[in-house]
Structure formats: C-alpha cells, structure tokens
Amino acid sequence: MTSPTALCAGRVVAVTGAGRGLGRAHALAFAAEGANVVVNDLGVGLDGSKAGSGPAQRVVQEIRAAGGEAVAHGGDIATADGAASLVATALDSFGRLDTLVNNAGFLRDRTLVNLDEDDWDAVIRVHLKGHFLPLKYAAAHWRAEAKAGRVPEARVINTSSGAGLLGSVGQGNYSAAKAGIVGLTLVAAAEMGRYGVQVNAIAPAARTRMTEETFPETMAAPGEGVFDAMAPENVSPLVVWLGSAACAGVTGRVFEAEGGRITVMEGWRPGPTADRGARWNPAEAGETVAELLAASGPPRPVYGTR
Known part of the structure; x- marks a missing residue:
C-alpha cells in the first residue's frame, strides 16, 4: 500500500465526507503515503437525505486490504458532538492527529427565487458549519x-469551489457556503500559525456524485490509455502534499486543482483607485467609478452564464 515516498508515514489524518x-480518493491517497486515516462519512444521499450506512467502513476495508491502517467515524461533523468525536476517534485510535481534511x-x-429556507440552511450547515466545527476542535x-x-x-x-470564487447560477446557497470557507481558511491560518x-x-x-452530470466519465476505446482529467484521484496528490510536513511555510492559500493543472488563486486585490481627499457627491462618484471600471480588467464570468 505505501508508496516509495511515504510522504505521510506516521501521520494521522482525518478526512470528512x-x-x-473526492473524500474517498483523499483517504486512499493518504493511506498510500503511509498515513493512518480516520474515514468520516454520515452515509447520506446527494441532497443530504438518509441513504443507508456503510460507505466509511467500505473505504476502511479498502485501506486495510491494501495493507494500511484506518478507522471509520460515522458522526455528523456539523454538530459539536460529531466534530469533537472525530478528533477523539483519531486520538483514541492512533494517539495523535496531524492533518484534517474538511x-x-x-x-x-x-435559483434564488425558488430556493427554500430549508435548502439554504441545510447546505450552509453541512459545508460551512461542517468546516468550522471540526476545525475548531482540532485547533x-x-x-x-x-x-x-x-x-x-x-x-x-x-474544500472550497470555483462556485465560491466566482459564483454559480442555481447554486446561491452552495456558492455562499464555499465563499465563506475561503474566509474561514484565511482567518484560521492567521490565528493558528503560532501553534504550528x-x-x-x-x-x-x-x-x-455532485458533478457527474457536468463531468461525464471519459470513455476510451479498448486498448487505449486515456487520461481522465475529471477523476477525483487527480486532486488528491495536492491534498496529500498540503497535509504533509513537506509543505512547511505554505498557509493561508487557495489552490484550484483540475486534472493535471494546479493554480494558485490570488483572490481580491486592490485595483484602480481614486481618492479626492474629501466626500464625493453622487454624480462625481458615478463619473469616477466609470473611469475606474474602464481602467480595470473585466470580471471572470459566473459559472452558468457562459
């Protein structure tokens, strides 16, 4: 199971979902690099509804069959008890916790006019609260x-998303949650750096499961080798490196990962600016904004508008 590099040998890694x-791919990749893995999954459907149990245990069995070490955790990490027990499971099973993958x-x-309050709350809860609570207890x-x-x-x-960086039509709840995760990442990096x-x-x-209609499986003719750019396993090497001791000094950053491409995302930076040193009136503000926009680059389009 362990790769020749054993980049995470001796580390204990908890992966939610x-x-x-993606979560399964990350768990298997960490185990292949020598990590002991806590595999969390609540076993729900694509929309969060109950859909039976067992996916976490199946991944644990895959890891063990390949010679690795793993334990399953079935708690709801968007609750305080579930998040705290995730950390406790790592400590009880392996004596330590080194890496958390949310x-x-x-x-x-x-679309926004058709989005029910329950659908907003459920998605914000699992993505944003489900990042905050495990991070809180691990930190x-x-x-x-x-x-x-x-x-x-x-x-x-x-785990953010292009939807959180640019927006995505029909995904106001998901885009807002994923944008919030970027903000949470920046704050946590600033607050926790002093503690290692x-x-x-x-x-x-x-x-x-969330994108299979958007990214259909690559089909290859018999005997042909095809690089499946949308396979979740393509993302995991970056995640494993970021979860290892080898990435010392890299913190508070956001990376896009797709296929064989890794991009450092640079986020909001000041663009063209005007300062008159006094209060603008509305007409002057409008004229100035028009000049500033003419001097700035166009925004990237929201997903679903291209």
Missing part, C-alpha cells in the same frame, strides 16, 4: 499541544 468521491458536503440546487487540541511544549506540524485542508498549524483551501474540479 470520505465515503465516496470535505463533506451535498447539494440542493435552486483546540493543537493549541493545547503547543502550549504544553509539543508544537505540532499540523495541517488543515478546506497551517491552513489552506482547494477549489477542485472533479467527477463526484
């Missing part, structure tokens, strides 16, 4: 370790 898709989520897509553990003189080489990888914790985010594009 790891029963399928990945769990689901979709309830509607509290690492802070305590650092104050006890055992400064960790701790890593957190959060690095926090980064990825915006992946891959085929999962």
Whole structure:
C-alpha cells in the first residue's frame, strides 16, 4: 500500500465526507503515503437525505486490504458532538492527529427565487458549519499541544469551489457556503500559525456524485490509455502534499486543482483607485467609478452564464 515516498508515514489524518468521491480518493491517497486515516462519512444521499450506512467502513476495508491502517467515524461533523468525536476517534485510535481534511458536503440546487429556507440552511450547515466545527476542535487540541511544549506540524485542508470564487447560477446557497470557507481558511491560518498549524483551501474540479452530470466519465476505446482529467484521484496528490510536513511555510492559500493543472488563486486585490481627499457627491462618484471600471480588467464570468 505505501508508496516509495511515504510522504505521510506516521501521520494521522482525518478526512470528512470520505465515503465516496473526492473524500474517498483523499483517504486512499493518504493511506498510500503511509498515513493512518480516520474515514468520516454520515452515509447520506446527494441532497443530504438518509441513504443507508456503510460507505466509511467500505473505504476502511479498502485501506486495510491494501495493507494500511484506518478507522471509520460515522458522526455528523456539523454538530459539536460529531466534530469533537472525530478528533477523539483519531486520538483514541492512533494517539495523535496531524492533518484534517474538511470535505463533506451535498447539494440542493435552486435559483434564488425558488430556493427554500430549508435548502439554504441545510447546505450552509453541512459545508460551512461542517468546516468550522471540526476545525475548531482540532485547533483546540493543537493549541493545547503547543502550549504544553509539543508544537505540532499540523495541517488543515478546506474544500472550497470555483462556485465560491466566482459564483454559480442555481447554486446561491452552495456558492455562499464555499465563499465563506475561503474566509474561514484565511482567518484560521492567521490565528493558528503560532501553534504550528497551517491552513489552506482547494477549489477542485472533479467527477463526484455532485458533478457527474457536468463531468461525464471519459470513455476510451479498448486498448487505449486515456487520461481522465475529471477523476477525483487527480486532486488528491495536492491534498496529500498540503497535509504533509513537506509543505512547511505554505498557509493561508487557495489552490484550484483540475486534472493535471494546479493554480494558485490570488483572490481580491486592490485595483484602480481614486481618492479626492474629501466626500464625493453622487454624480462625481458615478463619473469616477466609470473611469475606474474602464481602467480595470473585466470580471471572470459566473459559472452558468457562459
């Protein structure tokens, strides 16, 4: 199971939403690099409804069959008890926690005028609250370790989306949650760096249950080798590196990952500016804004408007 590099040998990694898709790919990739893995999955459907149990245990069995070590965690990480028990499972099973990968989520897509309050709350809860609570309890553990003189080489990888960076038509709830995850990542990186914790985010594009209609499976003729650019396994090498001690000094950054491409996202930066040193009147403000917009680059289009 372990690769020749064994980049994460001896590390303990918790991955949320790891029963399928990207989370499963991450869990298997960490195990292949020598990590002990806590595989979290609540076992729900694409929209968060109950859909049976067992995906986390199946991934654990895959890892163990390949010679790795893993345990399943079936708690709801968008609750305080579930998030705290995720950290406790790592400590009880393997004696430590080194890396947290926040990945769990689901979709309830509607245009804004058709979006019910329950659909808004459910998506914000699983994505944004489901990032905050595991991060909170993991960070509290690492802070305590650092104050006890055992400064960790701790890593957190959060999962945003192109929808969170640019917006996506029909996904107001999902886009808002994923944008919030970027803000949470920046704050956590700034607050926790003194305790040996690095926090980064990825915006992946891959085929999962949430995107299988957008990214259909690549078909190859018999005997032909085809690079499947949308396979979730393409994203995991970056996540494994960010979750390892090898990425020392990299924190508070957002990366797009798709196929064989990795992009450092640069976020909001000041563009053209005008300062008159006094209050504008509305007409003057409008004229100035028009001049500033003419001097600036066009925004990238929202997904679904191209």
